Amino acid sequence: MSPRQAGPGPLLSVAGLTTVFEPPSGRLTAVDGVDLDVFRGQILAVVGDSGCGKTMRSLSVLGLVPPPGRVVSGRAVFAGRDLLALSEGERRAVRGARASMIFQEPMTSLNPVLPIGEQVAEPVRVHRRASKREALGAAAAMLAKVGLPDPARVLSRYPHELSGGQRQRAMIAMALILSPQLLIADEPTTALDVTVQRQILDLVSGLSRDTGTAVVLVTHNLGVVAQVANAVAVMYAGRLVEDAPVEAFFEGPAHPYGQGLLASLPRLADRGRRLSAIPGMVPSLSRLPSGCHFHPRCPRAFGPCAGEVPPFFPLPDGRRVRCWLYA
């Protein structure tokens, strides 16, 4: 268990999760032995460069990795049961009612030939056995909460009749309608204007506060992290490299990669100065450096970094860091 939080055990405990793709060009490990706990009422932000495995990690937990990808090892214990050991039918039941996901790409989760209302209402009909009328009423109320104007009319619209941002909000409504215990939100607000973004983030934080929903929020936006998250998990090239309370992360990430991420944020006080970027490029997952994947770009690399994969080292302030500097 992570030292991050005392008290009752985690709602979701992921251990040793490894997901690979094996195209003809060679095997690549998209998620490499990730361990991570998520607690009730927690909003855990997952950050890291594009392609580092944030989406695959989320999809792996829910058994949704698209072929030819597959989870090759690990556990994802949710409310006492390993989701990875369930049958697809059992997993579908959990996904519908107690764990839901907001996908990065709205069109992957909306059915193009069904009206929005039916889709948003479906979980209520299936899992609460509500009548069609009741379920549509609940759907309209939820569409209003995610800020869609004129929800009664949106009910009868088809996905292609909505804008990208409207589709994203319909999908968010569908994911939130049953107040899930676990919500995995993959870049939920990227296509939205700041005011709508604020509204959605408030809705998600309110849900987490009021019903104890645990939220895993995948985002590129460190401003969003600062606004709503209480913990931050940093990924680099398929691995989790730091897991920290949000205050500790913003005071100063422990891992040199996290330090580079934060230093590349523009600040008003630094206007006119060059932003510091992390030197070098994110490595291809099919040709990863040995040892710590970050070592070729790391300004603080030394002896063991190229040779051995660092384990997690716990720090006194509650974080865990995979970096030899803390050995």
Ligand SMILES: Nc1ncnc2c1ncn2[C@@H]1O[C@H](COP(=O)(O)OP(=O)(O)OP(=O)(O)O)[C@@H](O)[C@H]1O
């Ligand atoms: N269909 C696929 N075939 C082969 N490899 C894939 C496939 N989908 C994803 N991958 C690999 O998995 C890695 C992780 O992808 P993932 O979508 O999890 O990244 P991400 O961190 O969510 O990136 P982004 O921030 O751009 O959404 C990618 O680097 C890519 O190499």
Ligand SMILES: [Mg+2]
């Ligand atoms: Mg992604």
